[in-house]
Amino acid sequence: MKRSRVPGRILQALVAVFLYAPILVLIVFSFNSDKSRTQFKGFTLDWYVSLFENQQVLSALYLSLVIAVLSALIATVIGTAAAIGLYSMKQRPRKMLLSLNNIPVVNPDIITGVALMMLFILCITFLRSLGVRAGLGFTTLLFAHVTFNIPYVILSVLPKLRQLSKHTYEAALDLGASPFAAYRRVIMPEIMPGITAGAMIAFTMSIDDFLISYFTTGTSVQTLPMVIYSMTRKRVSPEINALSTLMFVTVLALLIAINVLQARDQKKKEQRL
Amino acid sequence: MKKTIIIILALILLLAGCQGGALKRLEEDGFDFSYTIENTTGSTAVYVYNWGEYMNEDLNAAFEAVTGIKVHYDTFQTNEALRSKLITGGSNYDVIIPSDYMIGLLIEEGLLEELDFSNIPNFADIKPHLKNPAYDPGNRYSVPYMWGTVGIIYDTTRVSGPVDSWGVLFDERYTGQILMFDNARDTFGIALKLLGYSFNTENEDELLAAYELLARQKPLVQAYIMDQIFDKMEVGEAILAPYYAGDALLMMESNADLAFAVPKEGSNIFTDAFVIPKGAANKAAAEMYINFMCSFDAAMANVLELGYSTPLTHVYDALELDEEEYAISYPEDLSLFEPFLNMPHHIRELYDSLWIELLR
Amino acid sequence: MKRRGGWLAGPYVVWMVLFTVIPMMLVVYFAFTGEDGRLTAGNFARLLDYGAVFGRSLGLAAISTAVCLLIGYPLAYVLSRESEAVRKSAMLLIMLPMWVNMLLRTYAWMSILENTGLLNQLLSAVGLPTLRIINTSAAVAIGMVYNYLPFMILPVLTVMLKIDKPVIEAAQDLGGNQATVFKRVIFPLSLPGVLSGITMVFVPSVSTFIISRLLGGGKTLLLGDLIEMQFLGNTYNPHLGSSISLVMMIIVLISMALMNRFGEGEEEVVVL
Numbered sequence: 001m002k003r004s005r006v007p008g009r010i011l012q013a014l015v016a017v018f019l020y021a022p023i024l025v026l027i028v029f030s031f032n033s034d035k036s037r038t039q040f041k042g043f044t045l046d047w048y049v050s051l052f053e054n055q056q057v058l059s060a061l062y063l064s065l066v067i068a069v070l071s072a073l074i075a076t077v078i079g080t081a082a083a084i085g086l087y088s089m090k091q092r093p094r095k096m097l098l099s100l101n102n103i104p105v106v107n108p109d110i111i112t113g114v115a116l117m118m119l120f121i122l123c124i125t126f127l128r129s130l131g132v133r134a135g136l137g138f139t140t141l142l143f144a145h146v147t148f149n150i151p152y153v154i155l156s157v158l159p160k161l162r163q164l165s166k167h168t169y170e171a172a173l174d175l176g177a178s179p180f181a182a183y184r185r186v187i188m189p190e191i192m193p194g195i196t197a198g199a200m201i202a203f204t205m206s207i208d209d210f211l212i213s214y215f216t217t218g219t220s221v222q223t224l225p226m227v228i229y230s231m232t233r234k235r236v237s238p239e240i241n242a243l244s245t246l247m248f249v250t251v252l253a254l255l256i257a258i259n260v261l262q263a264r265d266q267k268k269k270e271q272r273l
Numbered sequence: 274m275k276k277t278i279i280i281i282l283a284l285i286l287l288l289a290g291c292q293g294g295a296l297k298r299l300e301e302d303g304f305d306f307s308y309t310i311e312n313t314t315g316s317t318a319v320y321v322y323n324w325g326e327y328m329n330e331d332l333n334a335a336f337e338a339v340t341g342i343k344v345h346y347d348t349f350q351t352n353e354a355l356r357s358k359l360i361t362g363g364s365n366y367d368v369i370i371p372s373d374y375m376i377g378l379l380i381e382e383g384l385l386e387e388l389d390f391s392n393i394p395n396f397a398d399i400k401p402h403l404k405n406p407a408y409d410p411g412n413r414y415s416v417p418y419m420w421g422t423v424g425i426i427y428d429t430t431r432v433s434g435p436v437d438s439w440g441v442l443f444d445e446r447y448t449g450q451i452l453m454f455d456n457a458r459d460t461f462g463i464a465l466k467l468l469g470y471s472f473n474t475e476n477e478d479e480l481l482a483a484y485e486l487l488a489r490q491k492p493l494v495q496a497y498i499m500d501q502i503f504d505k506m507e508v509g510e511a512i513l514a515p516y517y518a519g520d521a522l523l524m525m526e527s528n529a530d531l532a533f534a535v536p537k538e539g540s541n542i543f544t545d546a547f548v549i550p551k552g553a554a555n556k557a558a559a560e561m562y563i564n565f566m567c568s569f570d571a572a573m574a575n576v577l578e579l580g581y582s583t584p585l586t587h588v589y590d591a592l593e594l595d596e597e598e599y600a601i602s603y604p605e606d607l608s609l610f611e612p613f614l615n616m617p618h619h620i621r622e623l624y625d626s627l628w629i630e631l632l633r
Numbered sequence: 634m635k636r637r638g639g640w641l642a643g644p645y646v647v648w649m650v651l652f653t654v655i656p657m658m659l660v661v662y663f664a665f666t667g668e669d670g671r672l673t674a675g676n677f678a679r680l681l682d683y684g685a686v687f688g689r690s691l692g693l694a695a696i697s698t699a700v701c702l703l704i705g706y707p708l709a710y711v712l713s714r715e716s717e718a719v720r721k722s723a724m725l726l727i728m729l730p731m732w733v734n735m736l737l738r739t740y741a742w743m744s745i746l747e748n749t750g751l752l753n754q755l756l757s758a759v760g761l762p763t764l765r766i767i768n769t770s771a772a773v774a775i776g777m778v779y780n781y782l783p784f785m786i787l788p789v790l791t792v793m794l795k796i797d798k799p800v801i802e803a804a805q806d807l808g809g810n811q812a813t814v815f816k817r818v819i820f821p822l823s824l825p826g827v828l829s830g831i832t833m834v835f836v837p838s839v840s841t842f843i844i845s846r847l848l849g850g851g852k853t854l855l856l857g858d859l860i861e862m863q864f865l866g867n868t869y870n871p872h873l874g875s876s877i878s879l880v881m882m883i884i885v886l887i888s889m890a891l892m893n894r895f896g897e898g899e900e901e902v903v904v905l
Contacts, residue, residue: 008711012723015708018779019730022741025751029744036508037744038751053294055334056346078644085642097642100649103657108840108885110857111878114864115656118663118871121363128362133554136363147652150645183638210736210843215864218364222347228736230348232847234325234500244737251732255725353867360869449748449765455851456867496768496850510748510767625868626682632854633686 023248030241037236047242054239060227067138067223068206071145076199078146079153083194084187086154087161101151109148113215116144120216136218144216145206152205153198160194161187295334302577304570306335314557318343321562322358322366324545325350325500326520327419329578336565342558350499351456359384359550366550367559370418373544374458377408377615385414386549392560395567395585403584406544408615415546416563417584419519419576421602422542422610423459424535426502426521428512431530439467439536442513443486448493452505452514455497457628458613459541460487463515466538473614477623484627491631506531518601519581533601535609542610544584660882663875676876683859683877690856691884693770694838697777698785701834704778705785706827710819712786713793724790727783739776739847746772746848768850776844777834784833792826793819828892836885856881 030048034041051057086094104112120140127134164187172182210225217226231240299306321333325348333344347366349355352375358364359379371379379385390396396416403420405412427436432447442451442463454460462472464483474480495511503520505511507528516524521533547563549556565571569587576583576592582602583589594602604610616624667673680687712720730738745751746767753763766772796819804814842857849855856877858866863874 008714011704011708011711015704015782016726019727019782022738022745022779023730023733025744026737026741037504038508038747038749038754050294078648081641082645085639085645088638089642093639097646100646100653103649103653106836106885106889108836108857108881110840110842110860111660111882112653112656114860114874114878115660116652117361117363117864118659118875119652119656121361122659125362128552133365135365136361137365140363143652147648150648154645179638204732208732208734210734218358225734225736228734228740229843230325232736232740233350234348236504240737240740244733244741247737248733251729255729255732259725351867353869354865357865357867357869361864361871491852494852496852498851508749625870629854629859629862629868630682632851633683633859 023244026241026244027248030238030245032238032241035236035238037238047238048246051239051242051246056222056227057224057239057243060222060224063138063221064207064224067141067145068203071142071149071206072199072202074142074146075149075153075202076195079150079198079202080157080191080195082150083154083157083161083191084183087158098154101154104148105151105155109209109211110215112148113144113212116140116147116212117215136216137221138217141213141217141221141223144212145209148209148212149202149205152201153195156198156201157191157194160191164190295331296338299331299335299574302574304335304574306339306570308339310340310561310565312341312558312561314342314555314561316342316555316558318345319555319558319562320345320347320365320367322347322349322355322364322369324348324370326503327370327545327579327581329575332566332571332574335571335574336562339565340558340561342561344562352458353456364550365552365554367553367555368547368562369550370545370547372613373406373408373546374613374615376415376546376548378621379548379550380409380414381615384551386551386553386556387413388416388549388563389556389560392557393564393567395564398567398585398587400584400586400589403544407612408544409546415548416567417544417546418566419579419581420542420544420584421581422518422535422604423515423540424518424521424533424601426506426514426516426524426531426533428506428509428528428530429532431512436513436532436534437537439463439515439538442515443467443490443493445493447513449495450512451490451494452502452511453490453494453497454502454515455499457624459515460497460631461624461627462541462613464490466536466540469538472541472611473616475617475620477620480620480623480627484631487631497632517581519579522580522598522601535604537609539609539611542607542612544612660875660878663872664879665876667872668870676873677880679873680876680880686854686856686859687880689770689853690839693774693777693853693855694835697774697781697838698831698834700774700778701782701785702827702831705782705830706789706823709786709789709793709823709826710815712790724787727786731783735780736843736847739780739844742772742776742779742848743767746775767848768852770849770853772848773845773853773855776848777838777841780844781834781837784837785830788829788833789823789826793823796822832889832892835888839884840881 028040029037031043031045032040033044033046086097089097117136120136120143124134124136168186168190169182172186173179177185208225209223210229213223213226214229217223222230228240228243231237296306319342321344323346327348328346330346333346336342336344349358352371355369355371356375356379359369360382376385393416399417403417406415406417409415425436425439425441427441431450432441441447442453453463458472461480461483464486465472465474465479468479468482468486470476470479470483496505498505502514502516503524506514506516507524509528509530518533521531525531525533547566549559553559566575567585569585569591572583572585572588573591576588580598580602583592589603664676665672665674667675712723715723743750747753748763748765748767750767752766756763766775800822801814801818804818809817839855840857842855842861845853845855845858860874860877860881862868863870863877
């Protein structure tokens with residue numbers, strides 16, 4: 001039985017227009033010679049030039065990358081260890097401890113942010129009463145990002161552990177490997193895809209986060225999304241469009257690169273078979 | 274993947290290198306920042322928190338070039354949001370620029386540091402009548418940054434009849450075309466004046482009457498916003514808004530249909546001033562920054578870009594404005610204007626709850 | 634397998650207790666105390682005044698979720714029947730915008746929806762009356778649907794793809810026409826995806842403050858705005874803010890419990 005595909009295609013096209021119209025608008029108006037967001041007056045690259053002179057944007061981009069890399073690394077280490085630890089536990093304690101993991105995932109970001117902010121401020125007040133200089137900033141931001149990143153690492157490593165053959169580890173032990181060596185040689189390689197995936201998700205979550213950063217950072221330690229937020233609340237500057245365009249192009253390029261690489265891998269595998 | 278990351282990082286470092294533009298622009302306008310000031314402060318950075326759209330930001334680069342102290346610059350939207358940031362205690366700004374009544378409150382709450390005026394010799398140039406203000410008795414905490422007045426900015430082609438009263442913001446003919454401020458003091462102030470009351474009334478009935486008026490106005494209002502008013506008026510998104518005189522001049526420059534009027538019921542005169550929050554880590558550098566911003570070239574470059582009114586005598590004397598600009602930025606008759614004063618705790622709470630009540 | 638190595642979870646447990654359990658307890662503590670530090674339920678009494686905001690938040694989130702479902706479900710169904718190549722590129726296209734920061738995407742809607750914006754320019758160019766959308770609840774709802782639609786499409790699609798082809802074919806062989814097969818087989822089997830889609834759209838919609846801030850002009854106050862105002866905004870009151878947060882958390886938990894109750898499907902994290 002064949003049915004017309006036309007309605008489906010129309011729906012796809014409509015959704016595509018809906019999803020891409022704003023992005024198209026951002027891109028087109030990044031080349032607008034006028035400051036207006038809605039009237040195209042002529043072509044210019046000036047906004048790109050002034051974007052790259054904008055110290056605030058550049059240092060925010062740098063900070064965003066640093067925080068994302070660091071928090072992803074720390075979260076990956078803690079999360080992977082936790083996944084292995086949880087995996088070796090009995091069902092009941094495992095379930096209980098895993099529910100901890102759900103808190104940051106389930107909670108709306110704004111609540112995670114507000115709650116962490118209150119904790120940090122309490123600590124800061126305490127430290128200051130001891131005469132230590134302290135404030136919201138890089139450290140608190142990093143703590144916050146690690147906190148919301150850990151669950152994603154665990155959630156991507158645990159399934160890989162579950163897929164492990166239960167016997168390989170024991171076989172390694174029987175062959176005289178120390179438990180540590182058995183972990184490193186047998187388990188690690190098996191769960192590596194999960195670990196990398198977790199690290200990458202953590203990196204992305206961190207780069208993209210606005211809400212939690214907004215509440216947990218203080219003075220001028222601003223990530224890129226925070227700078228974007230303050231830009232949207234001021235007078236219009238098409239620099240913001242230029243920034244969006246660059247981000248979009250970067251993401252597009254990365255995705256295409258990843259897909260091409262994957263396709264190539266696939267081909268190699270097929271050839272080997 | 275690794276390569277891409279390295280390339281991206283290299284690109285960023287490369288781009289971070291180019292920041293000569295700011296100094297060049299200032300130089301082209303005839304301002305000289307080729308001198309140096311020895312950094313005796315022991316700080317390498319200063320954290321500044323200012324209103325949005327309220328500084329010629331090239332000057333931060335100039336300060337960095339002159340002193341070698343890095344400026345971290347960040348902006349806030351309202352006095353109240355600034356205070357929230359300060360009392361959570363998490364932030365550590367070195368220089369902030371609140372308005373008069375908020376400075377009064379921050380002093381009362383012990384959130385400010387006393388200034389060392391020997392580090393700010395340019396304070397001598399502040400106009401005498403702006404020294405020792407009511408919000409800072411004895412002038413121990415603040416150095417005026419800019420002052421100005423509030424009026425109505427409107428589109429002459431789409432608003433009929435003369436605009437000389439706050440009442441026009443409550444006119445149903447302009448439904449959906451009116452913008453209002455996104456903070457309680459400014460917005461309630463407008464209603465209070467229209468009703469013939471003082472900005473600083475502590476009479477709860479008067480505040481409630483103002484609330485009633487604003488609640489009736491709400492359906493006419495397109496948005497409650499701050500800095501975005503600028504843009505929305507310029508492109509004609511809205512046709513009526515209260516705004517600051519200094520910015521009104523800039524808006525009129527880019528949209529010839531706009532005009533500015535001070536309502537006959539009276540309006541707000543404000544002073545925004547540099548202060549240093551309690552416990553600032555870079556206090557000496559902050560004072561150096563304040564002094565720099567009050568130096569002739571910096572203050573002149575600033576006031577020419579902003580259109581607000583300068584508190585500095587020699588900058589004012591050297592200004593060359595046209596008649597309209599003088600009339601708007603430096604009105605001769607100040608009797609129409611009233612400043613906001615710090616309010617007692619229970620009135621502030623009433624403001625807070627009425628404000629949320631209005632917006633909810 | 635010998636169960637050893639539980640200690641490896643130690644740092645995780647310590648970290649999570651410090652940075653999620655204790656902060657949550659702080660929220661509860663602040664919610665039940667006043668400015669003087671005394672125990673009180675007064676914060677919650679004040680919440681009654683904000684019924685309108687609660688109603689608006691829940692209402693807008695519900696509308697957005699419904700719209701996402703109305704668009705997302707048919708789309709997922711259509712995509713699940715496409716060839717793998719088409720489907721893969723379609724999924725990529727759906728996910729791609731999500732990689733651009735949501736603030737930027739929402740900001741773009743301002744240009745489209747404004748009175749003098751692109752949509753109205755288009756309408757008046759073809760001789761239609763212009764619309765007043767910006768700074769209304771409608772604009773906020775559009776923003777929500779735009780931002781969270783992929784959260785509906787992807788889980789539904791994932792579940793639909795898992796439905797065994799043979800099951801569908803068997804149903805068809807047994808004489809079911811397309812509508813019956815859909816009603817009897819595909820729809821029930823896709824429910825878990827729908828339910829997780831609903832939570833994934835509803836939760837961020839009910840807690841956002843960005844979308845209402847950018848597209849609602851400060852007039853359509855949502856719960857997120859209310860919380861933000863108490864901590865970093867115009868009215869500082871962390872006690873009130875905590876009590877609103879607590880109620881919001883309860884709303885979220887209830888909605889998730891409801892969804893879990895209807896859906897027996899296993900927990901699945903959709904990784905973007």
